[in-house]
Amino acid sequence: MGFRSFTAEFESPIAPARFFKASVLHLHENCATIMPLFIKSAAIVEGDGGVGSIKEFHFTDFLPFKRASERVEELDKEKLVYTHSVLEGGKLGIKYKSLSRKIAFEATPSGGSVCKLEGKIEELEGVEFNEEDENDSKEDGLATYKAVDAYLQANPDAYA
Numbered sequence: 001m002g003f004r005s006f007t008a009e010f011e012s013p014i015a016p017a018r019f020f021k022a023s024v025l026h027l028h029e030n031c032a033t034i035m036p037l038f039i040k041s042a043a044i045v046e047g048d049g050g051v052g053s054i055k056e057f058h059f060t061d062f063l064p065f066k067r068a069s070e071r072v073e074e075l076d077k078e079k080l081v082y083t084h085s086v087l088e089g090g091k092l093g094i095k096y097k098s099l100s101r102k103i104a105f106e107a108t109p110s111g112g113s114v115c116k117l118e119g120k121i122e123e124l125e126g127v128e129f130n131e132e133d134e135n136d137s138k139e140d141g142l143a144t145y146k147a148v149d150a151y152l153q154a155n156p157d158a159y160a
Contacts, residue, residue: 004121004129008138012149013112016105020080022159023148024103028055034151035144037062051075054087065090073100080105095133098122101141115149117141 012019022030028042028049040058047053049072056069068089075082083102086092092099102118119141123129152158 002123004123004134006119006121006134006138007117008119008142009114009116010142010146010149011108011112011114013110014149014152015111016080016107016113018152018159019113019115019145019148020077020082020105022152023145024075024082025049025077026159027144027148028057030148030151031057031144035147036060045069047072049075055084057089068092074102093124095124095127095129096121097124099137103141103145115142115145117145 028044031039031042038060040060042055042057045054045056051072051074053072054069055072056067058067059065066089069087070084071087073083073085081102081104083100085098085100090099098121100120104116106114106116108114117138119137121129121134121137
């Protein structure tokens with residue numbers, strides 16, 4: 001059993017503050033609209049959305065798992081940094097013992113964003129976590145932000 005770390009990033013034409021607002025501060029309100037194929041509903045079930053709060057996501061039948069919950073570990077609205085840890089659901093207990101992700105939004109010279117993802121995985125004893133699993137974790141981590149990016153580009157007044 002060991003630990004793995006991964007990083008990934010992508011660039012968006014969306015301004016960092018707007019991107020952070022839609023994909024972090026209000027994701028529980030908009031994710032079912034932005035990703036209806038995957039998410040039925042989401043809500044903050046404990047806290048006010050700040051550090052220590054717990055968010056719960058309910059998935060459609062398209063995914064092999066029905067729900068996941070995560071705890072907000074870091075929320076820096078000035079530096080546009082967000083970290084959460086998965087508490088239950090998803091691939092937790094199947095592919096890994098623990099998972100945390102940190103996303104940071106940095107400005108580009110053109111006024112857009114670079115979204116930088118850092119992930120930390122604690123492997124389950126006896127479960128092989130290979131390069132394909134690591135790549136899946138990167139893509140899973142970025143998928144939400146890419147979906148929000150597409151939504152914001154298609155809806156220029158949203159979260160403006």
